Amino acid sequence: YVIIDWHILSDNNPNIYLEEAKAFFAEISAEYAGADNVLYEICNEPNSGATWDGIKSYANEVIPVIREHDSDAVIIVGTPTWSQDIDQALASPLEFDNVMYALHFYAGTHTDWLRNRVRECVDRGLPVFISEFGMCDASGNGANDFGQADQWMELIDRYGLSYCCWNLANKDEKSSVIRTDCGKVSGWEESELSESGQWIRRRFRGEAQKR
Numbered sequence: 001y002v003i004i005d006w007h008i009l010s011d012n013n014p015n016i017y018l019e020e021a022k023a024f025f026a027e028i029s030a031e032y033a034g035a036d037n038v039l040y041e042i043c044n045e046p047n048s049g050a051t052w053d054g055i056k057s058y059a060n061e062v063i064p065v066i067r068e069h070d071s072d073a074v075i076i077v078g079t080p081t082w083s084q085d086i087d088q089a090l091a092s093p094l095e096f097d098n099v100m101y102a103l104h105f106y107a108g109t110h111t112d113w114l115r116n117r118v119r120e121c122v123d124r125g126l127p128v129f130i131s132e133f134g135m136c137d138a139s140g141n142g143a144n145d146f147g148q149a150d151q152w153m154e155l156i157d158r159y160g161l162s163y164c165c166w167n168l169a170n171k172d173e174k175s176s177v178i179r180t181d182c183g184k185v186s187g188w189e190e191s192e193l194s195e196s197g198q199w200i201r202r203r204f205r206g207e208a209q210k211r
Contacts, residue, residue, distance in 0.1 A: 003076065003131065003164070004028055005041040013050040014043035014058045014078070021058075022065050029069040040066055041076040041131055045083050045104065052080050052088035063096050076129050078102045083132070084110070087117055090126045100129040106175075107148035108137035115155050122159050130156065130163035135196050136174035140166075144174060144196055153203060165200045177201075 006021050008014050014021065025040065032038045042062045046055050059077050066075060075098060079085045083104040093101075101121075105114055122128055133152065135144040156163055170178040177197030178188060190198055 001037045001039060002035075003039045003041050004032070005044055005131075007044040008078075009045055009047070012046070012048040013054060014046055015054055018058055018061060021062055025062055026065050026068070029066040029073070033069040033073075038070075039074045039076060041078070041102065042066075043078040044102075045132075046078050046080050047082045050080055052085065052092065055080065056092065056094060059094055059096075059099075063094070063099070067096075072098055074098050074100060076100050076102050076131055082138070084114060084117075086121050086126065086128060090121045090124060093126065100127040102131045103128050104132040105130065105152060106134045106136060106138040106140075107152055108135070108142050108145040110138070111148055111151075115151065118155060118159075118161075122161070128161060130161055132166045133163060134166050134175040135199060140173045140175040142174060144199070146199060149199070 006014070006024065008017070011017060021042065025042065029040065042059060043055065055078065063075055066073060075096070077089070077094065077099060079089050079101055083102040086101050086103050089101040103118060118128060134140065135146060135149040136142050165177065166175055167177065169176045170180050170182055172180045175196060177194055177200060179192055179194050182188065182192040184192065190201065193201060
């Protein structure tokens with residue numbers, strides 16, 4: 001699968017570049033309308049003053065642009081506070097089919113309180129997609145908390161949630177899964193992966209975690 005992501009962050013509110021987003025998704029959804037493995041994430045991490053009402057307004061304009069070309073593609077919608085406030089989407093969901101709501105977590109920062117929110121939302125029928133997570137803290141650095149990460153993975157497995165680990169890069173930060181001294185773009189050996197990379201590789205492969 002491929003997620004085509006309109007990756008807002010420093011602009012805080014997706015409505016700032018609404019017209020650009022509509023033009024982008026019109027072009028890209030026309031290009032990939034026949035590809036069943038393409039998903040669209042229309043706003044990455046609304047933050048600061050971005051409200052759910054504002055995000056809904058944005059989504060109500062962008063989603064029809066995609067639907068004009070691709071009537072049933074899965075569309076992922078970011079939620080307020082860096083895609084943590086999925087409870088606000090539960091209280092007032094969008095009126096479109098095949099829409100999911102983004103939840104992001106970093107195990108070193110987001111613990112029981114956010115897992116409880118996920119449980120409530122999923123139990124009440126909200127379609128949740130974890131489109132970004134890491135084992136470190138929310139800054140992308142700090143120490144990895146694999147104990148908390150294990151608890152997140154148990155929840156993910158229990159509910160059958162889809163998820164994407166951040167990030168496939170060799171940037172000098174804790175969340176990168178490739179070592180900074182590795183310049184390869186494929187075919188990595190386990191020794192060329194960071195601590196985070198080795199942990200998630202074993203998780204994906206169903207291997208026992210080393211402690």
